[in-house]
Amino acid sequence: MIKLDGAISPANTLFVLLCFEGPDVYSTAGGLGTRVSELSEALATQGYTTHLIYIGDPYKPAIEHRLDGRLILKRWSQWVSKYYPNGVYDGEEQKLYDYNESVPYHIFSDIVRPAASEGKTVVILGEDWHTAEVMCRTSDLLHWFGLRQKVLMLWNLNSLMSLNRIDWGRLNFVTTLCTVSKYMKHKMWELSVNPLVIPNGIPTRHLNPVDPQAVERLRAIARRGDPDRFFLFKIGRFDPDKRWIMAIEAVARLKDAGHPVTLFVRGGIEPHGADVFRHAYNRGLQIQDVVAQRPNLEQCLDAIEQAGPADIYNLRFFLPEEFVRTTYAAADATLANSGHEPFGLVALEVMAAQGIAVTGSTGEDYAVSFENAIVTETDDPDEIVGYLLYLRRHPEKQEQMRQASQVTARQFLWDRVIDNMVGKLEFLARKQNIVLSPSSMMDVETESHMHEQVAQEVRVPSKSAGYNA
Known part of the structure; x- marks a missing residue:
């Protein structure tokens, strides 16, 4: 297969999926948990390094590697979840606060910065209203450190719940909005936004x-x-x-x-x-x-x-x-x-x-x-x-x-849906002037004073990150 410059591939791109729900029994309340579990697994199966950051079972490992290490499950806010044993939405507001406060710094310091130094592009996909604020904060943080232009950020709407809690102007400015059907696209027109449509899939x-x-x-x-x-x-x-x-x-x-x-x-x-x-x-x-x-x-x-x-x-x-x-x-x-x-x-x-x-x-x-x-x-x-x-x-x-x-x-197998998504990502990369090539390296500041500044300003508390001390 001939590889062309400008093509997204596992060699030059990794994914970060943000969602409240996930693959654990504790973390699944409906179709959203199934969606992100299957999508993340399909991406990793195609060869993409994929991080799934979700509100996980507090008694499972904070980090779990699957599919030869390509799928990385990160069970977030475990220290909060221990106080709320009745599933992902028990203690919802407390978990949301912790997620918003800690996830952006983890994405910047542990995912985007290392990826950028290797010349790789990071795609961040947030799911539903719970991740709207964290997407905005992550964008702001990456912008502050000069890395925002190296990252593609998409936010996907699966349901019409709690839309009143979203700052649509801000979210539309810092991310590319997406949804799962033309019907939902038309619903979002009522909010004065115009999302891309990337359908759901099945395994x-x-x-x-x-x-x-x-x-x-x-x-x-x-x-x-x-x-x-x-x-x-x-x-x-x-x-x-x-x-x-x-x-x-x-x-x-x-x-x-x-x-x-x-x-x-x-x-x-x-x-x-x-x-x-x-x-x-x-x-x-x-x-x-x-x-x-x-x-x-x-x-x-x-x-x-x-x-x-x-x-x-x-x-x-x-x-x-x-x-x-x-x-x-x-x-x-x-x-x-x-x-x-x-x-x-x-x-x-x-x-x-x-x-x-x-x-x-x-x-x-x-x-x-x-x-x-x-x-x-x-x-x-x-x-x-x-x-x-x-x-x-x-x-x-x-x-x-x-x-x-x-x-x-x-026609709606996840592999076909991912092909659809990659086509849209390459369009967005062109709009953002991201050069996608396995042979080229992105320009990243590597001066020692930057690293010292990052070390001083970026601290991800172990409890918030879900890591067990």
Whole structure:
């Protein structure tokens, strides 16, 4: 492969990802933790040295090296987290203060300065509102020491939470703003900013074939001896934006019309769950709770089979990935019919398993109705009912959609997303007059008085940095 000057490569570029969430169980509260874990791993797999700085488990090593040392996990604010054992957002404000105060100095002294001395470019990517302030402070610090022009700084928006806490003028000035879909780009226009779009991704393992025997067994369990019984699945937080009530009402209307349904649901602990099950009960749907203790795929199937007949099976246990992917493939459709979805990762995972996703029409840029998914454009439950009955009448369309859905998912593998991101980074490097070449060295001040000044002014407290004394 011919390498051209000006191309970003592992030889001349390293990455720093900033995020509250991360790969630890303590650090994962939703899709954000999954995103940064998979993105950082994909970057390191491609050969890039990648630092992931996040609020980590206080009882795990402060620094952990993976993938032959290319992926460096840095569990920040561990000394704070010891006082807040209930996960990443327990003690949120205290952790945020410590993160903002200490991370910029660590990035400058331990990452950017050494990289610049080796002629390497550093890409810093911050995720969501928690990192907005730290990105600004890091930019200011690098500017003070004459290194800001050597660093590409991007800040990515995944959700609309706490946007009022961001100084948009300052953040837009010191970073390149990004988001995950055209829908979110248009939402950000309302804030008088115009971000670049870099989509989310999925890991390659999501394209692995699903066990066909497990698929057939699950279908048999769900249909309870009735081959015409619809088998549907819905997974996600109990949030009104996910349109749970719309999904439940669609199930009830199908049943009322003489089309029995089995619906598997996996929600969270959010209060809206009570509204969802109340509506199901009031519509005459039979609900069966299913419990298990950290089961594998076979144990999941056994637990559901033994639960007895019902319209809705409330899966009140941790769902292993193998079971989720099997359910995506086995179900007639997975209801990912959100009214607000920044990107729609669940629907893309359904497609990867050759399932049929019922999406909303917000951030799901990849979904084309009746080509690779079913796209709902209203909050009318009859829209779901009508589309499912259409597919029942046209089984050949179902198979076409299942094939097309995996083709779509393949376009959003993390390796493809990273190619997209690198293209944008090379554009930004040109705008910033950064010379990207393995053979050239960046001009960096190396006079001894600078190092003495840095040694005096830069002190990263061991507790704040998360390092165990």
